[in-house]
Amino acid sequence: MDTCNEIKKRLSMLLDGELRPDEESAIETHLATCQHCREELAALKNTDAALRALDTMEPSPFFESRVFNAVRAQTAKPQRLLWLPLGATAAMLIFIMANAAVFAASLPPEMRGEIAKKAATQLASPDSIMNPVALAKFCYGCEHYMCDCLTRAGRPHICMCKDCKMKKMIMENNNGK
């Protein structure tokens, strides 16, 4: 026969009707002879009764309107969001082009043509337009533009970074071969 501790663990399930018929019958048989377990069951029933006696609360009169307004606002959001990426992208392109102009002005004249050609290629690329950050990538923290794309374009020597880590990596790879 189960001990009182074992029975106690199952009283919650008995109360909720979650026991198999044979389990329930065994526990009922035990309860008939065990005052302690009967008290435990009574305490559980009273715990539930205390909860059920709590006042309920109805929603405020404007609750449903709040929900409908929130749903309408949610439905309207995509139209507003459609404009944000285009505006942000346009602002970024202007920023990039301004900085590219400053960068180009600092270059020796013979290099400007090559870089301008590269910039035009990048801008013409859908990837650049969608991700202008790729065009204006910093060179691993030395704060010069476009050295990443220059390297990828096979023109790392054009990069004006004094301590360009990308250059170093390429040189190290070449020395290692």
Added chain:
Amino acid sequence: MSPNAEFPDNDDFALLSAAARGDGTAFEHLVHKYSVRLVGFLYRFTGERSAAEDLSQETFLKLYKNAASFRPEAKFTTLLYSIAAHTALDAKRRTKARPFLSGLFHRDETGEAREIDFPDNAATTPLEILDRAETGARVQKALSALPEQQRMALLLKVYEDRPYSEIAEILGVTVPAVESLLFRARQNLRTGLSELILK
């Protein structure tokens, strides 16, 4: 707002599908049908009207946003309460636990434990009303002091009378886990209400 007579009362997934296709009336019908029940349930979980309404609104909004992705593989109320439970549990983790108080049953002349008669809604005198309010406040405090998952499981059982299998589905746990949660919840609540116990 009256329910739309075009939709059968028991075909909540059909309403949800209609809402996913842009039928605002269908979604309004769902909100109207379940708002009282949902807000009441979440009020018992949070103990606060504003929190209960905020969580209910968030639940309905999540239901609407994902309406197209739900399939009628389970009961609609299981889906609704699953969203509500996870929303409430996530929110509760970000708030502080509240203190608790109070207790449970008495012995009769034979020494047998007997239920306490909790004041019913017919309390009319100021003293009865005050007594009821104080008892209710104590019980709510004790309930609010339970760990969130225990509290949620207990409310789903006691108020919603859900079977363990459904509670497991709502909370995303196993049935044995629900058994354990309910056992510990009742033990902890009983401890929290111990001022009224065994006089």
